[in-house]
Amino acid sequence: DTAVSQTPKYLVTQMGNDKSIKCEQNLGHDTMYWYKQDSKKFLKIMFSYNNKELIINETVPNRFSPKSPDKAHLNLHINSLELGDSAVYFCASSHMAGHRGYGYTFGSGTRLTVV
Amino acid sequence: GESVGLHLPTLSVQEGDNSIINCAYSNSASDYFIWYKQESGKGPQFIIDIRSNMDKRQGQRVTVLLNKTVKHLSLQIAATQPGDSAVYFCAGLNFGNEKLTFGTGTRLTIIP
Numbered sequence: 001d002t003a004v005s006q007t008p009k010y011l012v013t014q015m016g017n018d019k020s021i022k023c024e025q026n027l028g029h030d031t032m033y034w035y036k037q038d039s040k041k042f043l044k045i046m047f048s049y050n051n052k053e054l055i056i057n058e059t060v061p062n063r064f065s066p067k068s069p070d071k072a073h074l075n076l077h078i079n080s081l082e083l084g085d086s087a088v089y090f091c092a093s094s095h096m097a098g099h100r101g102y103g104y105t106f107g108s109g110t111r112l113t114v115v
Numbered sequence: 116g117e118s119v120g121l122h123l124p125t126l127s128v129q130e131g132d133n134s135i136i137n138c139a140y141s142n143s144a145s146d147y148f149i150w151y152k153q154e155s156g157k158g159p160q161f162i163i164d165i166r167s168n169m170d171k172r173q174g175q176r177v178t179v180l181l182n183k184t185v186k187h188l189s190l191q192i193a194a195t196q197p198g199d200s201a202v203y204f205c206a207g208l209n210f211g212n213e214k215l216t217f218g219t220g221t222r223l224t225i226i227p
Contacts, residue, residue, distance in 0.1 A: 004158075040219070041153075041202055041219070041220045042217070042219055042220070043159070043204065043217040043220075044217070045214055045215065045216075048214075056214060058214075090158050090159070092158070104149070104161065104215065105161075106158030106159045106160070107158050108156070108157050108158050109156075109157070109158050
């Protein structure tokens with residue numbers, strides 16, 4: 001199936017740990033994103049990469065480090081996890097040139113719970 | 116900066132009736148607006164979009180209206196079905212910075 005897939009779907013971890021979330025898209029898109037959705041369902045962009053190059057870094061703490069090994073993958077590594085990092089993290093992809101809503105595809109999310 | 120928000124956090128509608136979800140935005144520099152639907156445990160799904168130079172666009176059972184004078188966006192869903200129950204987001208895009216900014220969401224519940 002063509003899609004944006006992210007793993008794991010659920011992640012429960014203790015404060016202070018380091019964890020990674022992986023994302024892959026097989027849509028041929030050249031831009032990938034990480035969004036964070038808080039407990040009130042508010043969605044906010046964190047990062048975007050275009051062809052492995054960082055485009056948007058939305059003043060996210062430097063404990064969060066995105067890595068894009070190729071344009072089909074964008075991983076998110078989080079160091080020294082804090083309680084406030086608990087949220088659902090969504091990966092998304094689109095075509096940068098002609099960035100349009102109909103081409104903007106989201107993954108199904110990773111629910112991170114820090115205890 | 117960009118700000119996109121919704122008037123009502125929850126909305127309940129009888130099955131078969133029409134529903135209207137509203138959204139207000141503060142940044143007139145948005146070039147493009149999109150409505151997304153998010154079902155429980157899933158990511159946002161594209162519903163319909165509209166360019167800032169349009170005032171209305173129709174899809175299958177959905178219509179988006181844009182009033183730039185009062186910076187207001189709405190999503191109309193006709194003949195609602197149980198499957199329409201979800202959280203709906205509006206989002207604005209500025210082509211200059213390529214950033215999609217979401218509103219706070221409205222939870223739509225369809226009553227059988």
